[in-house]
Amino acid sequence: MSLKVCHLSELTPGEGLRIESVSPPIAVFLTEEGTVHAIDDTCTHQDASLAAGWVEDCKVECPLHESSFCLLTGEVDQPPAKQKVRVHTVEVRGDDVLVELSQEAPNLPPGVSVS
């Protein structure tokens, strides 16, 4: 089932938007190239919002430390994070951004749980 999470017009190219209406929160990114992606918002190393990270080459670098996550696969490139984030399926319909949440268990950092 797809959820409408935001409008395309709310997104800024090269930036992420944290969506708190789902739990755990997700981050929706509009890349400079115009593609839209959704991943879990919480870094797997610590409680930092990836939506505030740096987007480049279809990856987002965590705003706190050095790990980057691939927006297509969720894979992490280097420490300190060790685990990938979940990737959610995105569909853009007109100005609506629809997301189908991954059915995998999220890799939340220690001390963070799903509310």
Add this chain to the structure above:
Amino acid sequence: MNAPIHSSESTVLIVGAGLAGYHVARQARQHGHTGPISIIGDENRPAYDRPALSKAFLNGTVNFEDLHLDDPSNPLEVTWHSGSGAVELSTEPLGVRTADGTFHAGDNVVIVTGAEAQRLPSFGRSGGAFVLRNVEDGLALRERMIEGQRIAVVGGGFLGLEAVSTFLDRGAAEITVIADEQFPGEARLGAAVGQAIRHLHEQRGVKFGPPVYAHSVTDTEDGSQVLNLTNGDAVQADVIVCAIGATPATRWLRDGELTLGPSGAILCDDFGFTGIPGVWAAGDCAQWTSQAAGIRPIGQWQEAVEQARIVAAAIMGAPPVPFQEPYFWSEQYDVMIQGAGRIAQSNEVHILDGSIEGGDLLVSYRLDGEEIGILGMNRMREIKRWRKMRTARVLASA
């Protein structure tokens, strides 16, 4: 730089199983090093990352397993020798001897022994103040009852103030910070930031003593402790935490051939080369040329990781890795403080946004009008952007 042994089959001996040690090994493998890599650590534990020890580890949010540096699902190909520290460096043959008498040889020896917490002299039977450097220190404080207790924290640096935040979570009755500055971090980060940090804590009931030094800890008959101050005053507390800095863990090198600076740090060039062929140093035990010149900071996580990368590249004969802008962070309550750039060299501080009371400052550091640093409180997006843009600029002009 003296010509090191570049062969990818050579033996790399890493002395110190901490952040820098782990990253030297990891980077060497990334550069295609196939020879043996050994990491000697004096702690009888898997290598771990320290920052959480003054934060989430102290209030029990994270556990020791969460701090491990190596990834159990993708472990580094290295031999760990834990539990016996290096006691002597030998240059001919090159290697170190550990306390258990073993000699470990290496074609390249990288010294990454970190630092030791500075302590206040203590008189009495209580064992003095708690410190925060290794996991045993963290465990001792984590297991100490805090609820309803009077806590005194010596030192207004980030380490002490982070611990303060966790003590409040744990129900401390009273917390007093004794620091040599009226506003913590004022001299280094500017008055506005010092005031904002003090406000964060005062708002929550933390008390700050007058700007003085503490000189010793003594016991009282009722089992509490007394912190003695240089102005003649004394602070009574049930728990005293001393966070007054750290000194390089280089005592074992004092009578050797390496050149140590006044703080005991191993003096190196900006590749981590010590001047003795095949001997390198990085992280908190070292002082590189640019750190000695005050251009780069000492004792920060990012610095240790970058130095490890630079040393590994130099040993492997790979193209030099450029420095990024210096960077640090600190977590206090729900506020993330992040600073980047050459803050220490600035001569003007401007508030760009936010307020001292709001705990949301964004501050620019300038040198003769040019922005050279930035600090934010809960400004993660702005700080990351600044760092990435600056890195791009530094690389473009390199």
